[in-house]
Amino acid sequence: MLAIDTNLIVRYLTGDHPKQSAKAKALIDGNDVFVCTTVLLEAEWVLRSVYHYTPTQVALALAAFSGLPRVKLEDAFLVAKVLDWTDKGMDFADALHLAKAEGCEAFVTFDKNLARDAQIVSGVEVRTI
Numbered sequence: 001m002l003a004i005d006t007n008l009i010v011r012y013l014t015g016d017h018p019k020q021s022a023k024a025k026a027l028i029d030g031n032d033v034f035v036c037t038t039v040l041l042e043a044e045w046v047l048r049s050v051y052h053y054t055p056t057q058v059a060l061a062l063a064a065f066s067g068l069p070r071v072k073l074e075d076a077f078l079v080a081k082v083l084d085w086t087d088k089g090m091d092f093a094d095a096l097h098l099a100k101a102e103g104c105e106a107f108v109t110f111d112k113n114l115a116r117d118a119q120i121v122s123g124v125e126v127r128t129i
Helices: 007-013 017-028 037-049 055-066 076-087 093-098 110-120
Strands: 033-035 070-071 107-109 126-128
Touching: 007 017, 007 037, 007 055, 007 093, 017 126, 033 037, 037 055, 037 070, 037 076, 055 076, 055 093, 070 076, 076 093, 093 110, 110 126
Parallel strands: 033 070, 107 126
Antiparallel strands: none
16 A cells, blocks of 8 residues: 555646646556545645635545545545535634544634534534633
């Protein structure tokens, strides 16, 4: 199994660089690949900020990629939860932070929007200070 970097996922999904995209597609389709959660976080950021994907487009792209037969995620259950929360309007990174904080007494932030969104989509208590 090969662990892959963000740039391979981005090239695979966007096809924006003919040579690199073809190499990424061949590697990912032809090998069992492992994707760290941190790599998905960076891929979401790149797709949103550089390629101007909407949150819905990002969620659909990452869900499709995650479902490829040879892709193994570090924590597939966590990613599914994060994508679900993202689909319900939460920021991907915030959803990931919150999902990783499950089991803690609370998640503390200055971000009132995060607290509002968390109350709507998750069971994690978020406190603002």
